[in-house]
Amino acid sequence: MSRVYLDHNATMPLRAEARAAMISAMDVAGNPSSVHAEGRAAKALIEKARAQVARAFGAEGADVVFTSGATEAAALALAGRDLQGAAVEHDAVAGHVTGDIGVDGAGRIAPAPVMQLANSETGVVQDLPAGVEVCDATQAFGKIPVAFNWIGCRMALISAHKIGGPKGIGALVLQRGTDVAAQLTGGGQEMGRRAGTENVVGIAGFGAAAEAAMRDLDAGVWDRVRDLRDALEARLTGEAEGLVIAGTAAPRLPNTSCLISAGWKGETQVMQMDLAGFAVSAGSACSSGKVRESRVLRAMGYDAVQAASAIRVSLGPETTEDEIMRFADRWLAQRDKHRARAA
Template sequence: MKRVYLDHNATTPLRREARAAMVAAMDQVGNPSSVHAEGRAAKAIVEQARAQVAQTVGCEPAEVVFTSGATEAARVLQVPVPEHHVYVDPTAHDALLAHAGGVGAGATTATLAMGLANSETGVISAMPQRAEGKWCSGAQRADWLLLDITQAAGRIPVDFAASKADFAILSAHKLGGPKGVGALVVRQGLDITALAPGGGQEMGRRSGTENIIGIAGFGAAAAAAARDIASGRWEEVKELRKILENTLAASAKTTIFVGKDSDRLPNTSCFAMPGWKGESQVIQMDLAGFAISAGSACSSGKVRESHVLRAMGYDEETASSAIRVSLGLETTAEDVQRFAETWLAKERNFRARMA
């Protein structure tokens, strides 16, 4: 039987619109920085994609800086100011956690970095409050706010302008674009140190000749993703997730569904069977023809205890027994049913061995 791909939060299949845009861009010989006709044609591809991405995430085109992905975009947190501190939500992706820290209580300026939607659980974060010119989250007060919208963009409406955030980061391959391209969104009026100094491309914020082919695919994928949100296609995916979770809960009553009563991405289900290691579940389901994961795909293939679940208060056994099933627009009811039947059969075998 055909394999079933249920790991869309790790990466999504390339959209046909993105593929077509990339093929067309391959024939464009010009450098976007050149002033001749060929250069202007290449520049037009980049600017069209910039407008497409901006429209999808609710910002101005001039606020979009193309990068190699969200991880590079997060380097904006490396502010070269000794008195700066970066507060990172403990459930955030490693791309943000890598920048956490600074001088703590002695800091004169600070940035709060957080995910808009969690990559492992799909839980949508509550926005921090802004009071007296500061972003407030618990006892933390920060001058600037960075939102990781990587998982949210293309699945739920995102409005950067309405959020009042200062920065946002995202990657193309999470919404059906190619791997190796993403964006940093910088609120108009903010001055940042260049992510990569050099020739001054991308409005001086990220030097280096633009990846025209990847950027073209990014823009086309973003535009297609916006249309899918508007047409309600992700509501259909949400119904499939409900079927999956209800089916599992009915037969495996001790299953813990993380964030079940929270506002979540429509495609994401994170659940744990305490005692049955997530790594073992991933391997068994892979051998059975299903691609799933045990957390975020950010550790070079390593499977480890979920720092997200630990930060949410789950014990070590539960955190190490969780898996993530993330559906896509092409996922079918048959796919979900096959997965549920297979997982439940293996869960019964696990229980029998433990008895």
């Protein structure tokens, strides 16, 4: 049978709309900073995409600064600032914040100047209080209703490949008038905040993906995904004694299940399921290849064995019921084999 992709939180497959926009943009020869007709055509593609991303993210009137991804957006937003973050922040954010604000057992964060809207490993969704400086909306954007203009933060991070756009392009969204210290200087592109000739092809794909993602959200596609996720969890908890699903006491993204089967290493599970034709992960893709316990689960109060025994299953708009039940069949069978060997 064909492989089953269940790692959408790491990256979502490229949408047809994004592919078409990128192919079309490849035929635009001009440099966006050139004043001739070819340059103006390239600049028009960027501004069209900027408007598409702003509308999709509810950021009309804000500044959308294109970057190479959410990691660069985080560096641009946070460099030189002494701000506190939570113990469950993504590595791209954690390296720029101070403090180690704790979370409760459900993964909910106490109010902090830097907060993620949704956790990539558990899917836990936060309530953002007033006064948040920087919001990491990378996982939430496109999966749940969210608008920059009503979440109340001054800056937000988003990424194209989490919504079916190309890899290597993202954005920092800022309230108009917010200052950041440019990390890349030179030609003054992106309103002087991020120098360098713009990635026109990637930006065009980002805009098209953002527009398509909002259509999916409005059409209830992610409600169907939630139903599939819930069916998977019901099947697994009904047949796998002792299975723990992290974050179920809090609101979660509709597509994310963090499965903890104590004593069965997450990396081993990932490899076994990969060989069986299923793509899942043992946590954030940015930590791939590192065999270690999840610091997110440790912060939530899980012990070291549990934190090292988790996998993340993240569904997407194209996931089918047949695929998740095939995954459940194979995962349960592998779990039985592991338990028999350990007995």
